[in-house]
Amino acid sequence: MNAPSLERKSIVKSYFSMKKHNAIVAWKKAKVMKRCYLFLLPYAIIFTAFNIVPLITSIYYSFTYYNILEPAKFNGVQNYINLFLQDDVFLIGIKNTFLIAAITGPVGYILSFVIAWFINELPSWLRAIAVVFFYAPSIAGNIYYIFSIFFRGDTYGIVNGFLIKLGIIQDPIMFLTNPEYMMPIIILVILWMSLGQGFLAFVAGLQGIDRSQYEAGMIDGVKNRWQELWYITLPNMKPMLLFGAVMAITSSFGVCNQTMALCGYPSTDYAARTVVTHLFDYGFSRFEMGYASAIATFLFVVMILCNKAIQSLLRRVGT
């Protein structure tokens, strides 16, 4: 009766003494390598001040009523209750954001991999030009303003002009003020700009795959490019696929600039509202910081969960 508990006690004791030992070893190591910390220090301070501290304060303020002028008052989960049960505009924002993320995330991701895979077999001079062509929209800054001319609601708009000339429509369509057309246009524009950092990682990763693996695959009976893709290319690309997925998710949930520039802010009937524009509205127009923090915390949780889910899915690729 006594023996097992004694044994357990000694295990606990040895566990703690090991912990202590490890801590001492780590401390000694840290002392020896203190110059490493000096190298890390500038980055660590700025990173903490503008990423970690804001994240934690955001979570804290999401449980308070805070309007900057008065000190924050704790009000439990009231912000979250208001958010999901009373704020109809927020629900539009969630719907739009999830719609945009569910379409532009996967389509943009797959498209950037497919294009990277296709141009991989081009000769190098042609590949270099192709990379610039496909990547330019993502880095061209506020190029999406040009779409406000494309889709302008009068006859001078390019799309309206052509449709009228072809006789498909009689009167110009108010593309950017009519809620029916807003989301499809926004999604098209975002897709157009969505070959981001993931695309570059794919192009580079495909170039880095060892050629001899393909030759070995050919001898082992790989018949066509699809088998080659599944059995050789994808397993080799796994780290890049993970990186690309992180980038795609992060950008597809953060859509706001394009909707604000094209459909106006606020847009007609809030039809182009996203979670981030809602966050701006409450944070920087109404200064309801507690409520805005609740929106931010919600978005943070969604992004992290989505990343984790996609990563565990991608780990199974090619196995």
Place this chain on the structure above:
Amino acid sequence: MSKKKSFSVEKRKPKLLRRRVANRSRGGDLAIYLFLTIMALIMVVPLVFAISQSLKPLDELFLYPPKLFAQNPTFDNFSDLFASMTKSTVSFSRYIFNTVLITAVGTFGHVIIASMAAFVLAKYDFPGGKTFFNIAVVALMFNGYITQIPNYLVMNKLGWIDTLWSLIIPAFAAPIGLFLMKQFMEGIPNSLIEAAKVDGAREWYIFWKIVMPNVKPAWLTIIIYSVQGLWNNPANTFIYSEEKKTLVYALSQVSAGGIARTGQTAAVTVVVMIVPILTFVLSESQILETMASSGLKD
């Protein structure tokens, strides 16, 4: 004779397109070329349209039916832009100056600070290093909008509201730069660093004289990303004074001017897009070399 002919054909072929791989179907190749051509056109047409729009004279901008390409290109829109901008309270050159300043200072600081941190994280095994890197990877997974509101409070505490510091300093610690730099530095052979240590080199010397010259592709890449981010920074949350606003903000003001400013909007768009695209074209090969090590390992 026939031998000679076949030789010349063989020689010509690989120059244009790479030798065919055995397990590829010709139809598949054709389909791929077709797909790529169509996609490339879709990608490029709006960019070309932006340039052509900025070169259209006034009567062509409001032509019905509209034309995609300028018939009589002029630089009127650009000169109008500078003229109307110099007449306003803040001159156009001021916006350009602000943007260039934050881009240059922010990028320079980012490269130095992120490389220093990446160097010790990649090449030294010290307590807390791995944890710190993992936290930085998590920071890749959410974007800046989430922290923007509390960031405002932090800036307020520091007294940086309405100063350019509020744009420059946070850019120093962008997680993507640290991530790419660290992954690339891991590829540098340890023997190189060990050899330097045996010769009695200090960490700073190893970092500055041995590691940094060897990771040129990586710092070019993070320069591009940093320039891209800072150059396109709308600066509309922390900055109030008109004379501290950036170029992208000026663009949004011009295009808010409505239909009368159509040509000038296109001109500003072109001015804004030229810099990131040019920097990318000039450093493409180096960037791709860096991205080859960008993978997220388990």
